[in-house]
Amino acid sequence: MTSPSDFTPKSDFLRALIERGFVHQCSDFEGLDEKARSGTLSAYIGFDCTAPSLHVGSLLPIMMLAWLQRAGGKPLPLIGGGTTRVGDPSGKDESRKLLTVEQIDANKASIRTVFERFLSFGDGATDALLLDNADWLTGLNYIDFLRDVGRHFSVNRMLTMDSVKLRLEREHELSFIEFNYMCLQAYDFVEINRRHGALLQMGGSDQWGNIVTGLDLGRRMGCPQLYALTSPLLTTASGAKMGKTATGAVWLNADMLSPYDYWQYWRNTEDGDVARFLKLFTFLPMEEIARLAALQGAEINDAKKTLATEATALIHGRAAAEQAAETARATFEEGALALSLPKVAVPAEEVAAGLGVLTAFVKAGLVSSTGEARRQIKAGGLRVNDAPVTDERGVIGESDFASEGVVKLSLGKKKHVLLERA
């Protein structure tokens, strides 16, 4: 059995994951359910550390770990410090740059702050531990690895895996590194089981093959029965991949995306996604979600606000989330000037000298070039203090700074930035 629909879990952990829509496949529901009920279940998920922040795409696995901890399990987020040093070859983009050890460490530290929002770390039985596979991969000796681990991999079997099979059928290049990547990933499972007793690896549905390879290796290398559980690939109701927005990726670190913008991301959820997202990205009880999901027409906006505030509170804290909600309310519902909108400072001398509108919008980060600013003006998309900009040679001067000492620049109806003198 691999489908969650025809299984009734007894453990809190699996019940929560299944009823909230986190589960796509599992290697053995009954077995895992049993483990989750008897004793502390340790589980790990691998995360990418090529950027200094995770983005919303990683939120789903983080939530799975959080539910695990809530259900009395021990979550083990794993950072691929070792594997990123090889470079993930599964994308065919060869220009992927290799990161230095320092970069990886910096990213790791930054990413850890996100985990700390969702998981409690420490030395206790159910406290989370942040693992890095560099700890065991970098010291590996090739000959030893081949002898102890490599002999357990059946190339015959690896050749039947979808990821490999497809490439071979299409006669696409499959490099040796790539072929080995799954061996390392499988070995991670064994190592984490030995070091921390992890019995379960979770991940996105695209990781199924790799995770199952780990299961297999574990059996051959004398680990206890291991389990695999994957989550569905997340797309929006209209089929787009999650995590992209106007400004770029939806980062989880506040210094890369402000809580206000993060709140806005969730506020703009499509109708058809609201219920699903409430289940996946908030800890609200199911009854409450059912109530919100039943809202029709324009009322569903209330559900979106709740989603935005709850989701934002998880990573930026309740206070920041409520402030974002309030900022949005004042800005959108009252059309008022909310001083808590994201701010950008410009040197006072530049303002005194007269700041061109084009430059101002570029500085505010609302447009990427003066050329784009010109185009947006033609399209009627730029406003200064809510007044449409019609002249691209317009100048922002002292008089535009309201009594509050800021100028509100807007792109379209949704994106606002305050300019202040510094």
Add this chain to the structure above:
RNA sequence: GGGGGAAUGUCCCGAGCGGCAAAGGGGGCGGACUGUAAAUCCGCUGGCUAAGCCUUCGUAGGUUCGAGUCCUACUUCCCCCA
């Protein structure tokens, strides 16, 4: 090893008789309509100190008044034969 293809707007896919800032999609952004939604329609989608200037078609040279387009070498990928 031999033979034949391919590389295009720095998001992606893709056309391109020597006159090209380069067709067309997708995506994205803006406008209209709405509910800060979806769908639909319209516009935009190299940069700048902007009637002009600069930089782009794998890399480096060459032919030409003029090269994405022709020639040479190189790089990478694909196909066929061995």
